Amino acid sequence: MSTAGPRPPTGGAPLTPSGGHLRPGPEDTLGHDRRVPITDAPTGRPPEPAALVAIPGTGSDADHVTRAFGPAARSLGVDLIALEPTASLIAGHVAGLERAAAEHGRILVGGVSIGAAIAVDWALRAGGAGCAGVFAALPAWSGAADAALAAASARATADALEAEGLEATIAAMAAGSPDWLAVELSRSWRRLYPALVGQLREAASYTAPTLGRIATLEVPLAIVAADDDPIHPLAVARAWRDAAPRAALVEVTLEGWGREPALLGDSCAAAYRGLRGS
Numbered sequence: 001m002s003t004a005g006p007r008p009p010t011g012g013a014p015l016t017p018s019g020g021h022l023r024p025g026p027e028d029t030l031g032h033d034r035r036v037p038i039t040d041a042p043t044g045r046p047p048e049p050a051a052l053v054a055i056p057g058t059g060s061d062a063d064h065v066t067r068a069f070g071p072a073a074r075s076l077g078v079d080l081i082a083l084e085p086t087a088s089l090i091a092g093h094v095a096g097l098e099r100a101a102a103e104h105g106r107i108l109v110g111g112v113s114i115g116a117a118i119a120v121d122w123a124l125r126a127g128g129a130g131c132a133g134v135f136a137a138l139p140a141w142s143g144a145a146d147a148a149l150a151a152a153s154a155r156a157t158a159d160a161l162e163a164e165g166l167e168a169t170i171a172a173m174a175a176g177s178p179d180w181l182a183v184e185l186s187r188s189w190r191r192l193y194p195a196l197v198g199q200l201r202e203a204a205s206y207t208a209p210t211l212g213r214i215a216t217l218e219v220p221l222a223i224v225a226a227d228d229d230p231i232h233p234l235a236v237a238r239a240w241r242d243a244a245p246r247a248a249l250v251e252v253t254l255e256g257w258g259r260e261p262a263l264l265g266d267s268c269a270a271a272y273r274g275l276r277g278s
Contacts, residue, residue, distance in 0.1 A: 055115030072265030110135025
């Protein structure tokens with residue numbers, strides 16, 4: 001495990017000792033502080049999830065999310081289903097989620113960057129009957145992608161791939177990236193190309209769930225973000241946390257999760273446990 005571990009959740013609503021939010025009850029408007037941790041009801045609980053379905057970020061693949069979420073899935077006692085990107089990026093991931101739900105019943109869903117947004121969108125539609133919780137790593141934007149740095153980066157990379165080719169684009173990326181990121185993206189880009197170009201363009205035009213929709217989420221939202229990652233702004237993660245009825249955010253560093261990808265999934269799993277009171 002990286003020595004640059006997760007920092008406790010910060011900001012937003014008051015926290016329980018385990019890191020989950022305390023949400024005010026009706027009495028609070030009268031000045032009485034009767035806030036309690038939100039946990040699952042002791043009776044009539046839906047089935048425990050049987051699998052965690054993980055969606056990679058754009059330009060990444062199942063190999064990375066296996067390393068990022070595999071240890072967390074094992075710690076929770078569920079199967080990991082790592083989705084591979086297809087030529088039709090969004091539809092392919094949604095189809096993968098539907099297959100997993102048909103096979104396993106109630107599931108946990110999670111992802112990195114656009115994968116986190118797709119996971120939240122699916123959880124909003126599935127509700128608590130089909131989804132047990134969301135693991136959102138490095139969310140990149142809410143709503144339309146117009147001003148998002150991650151979307152602009154995806155468009156620029158697609159342009160470079162078409163104009164300069166794969167190896168020249170990889171060389172330019174590696175020259176301006178930390179070594180660990182250059183190695184990771186070089187591997188996955190070579191694996192995904194040439195479908196990568198279309199995947200990048202589709203991702204750059206994706207409309208993520210708005211904060212208003214996130215406010216209707218029925219299941220716990222466990223978020224992890226890096227405070228030194230300009231492509232996935234911490235402000236977006238904090239906005240998601242503040243919007244959702246049950247949410248917790250763990251802040252890490254790029255260096256920390258770069259050296260240990262499992263930090264993403266482990267941080268989400270810890271936040272999820274805190275939100276469930278277990």
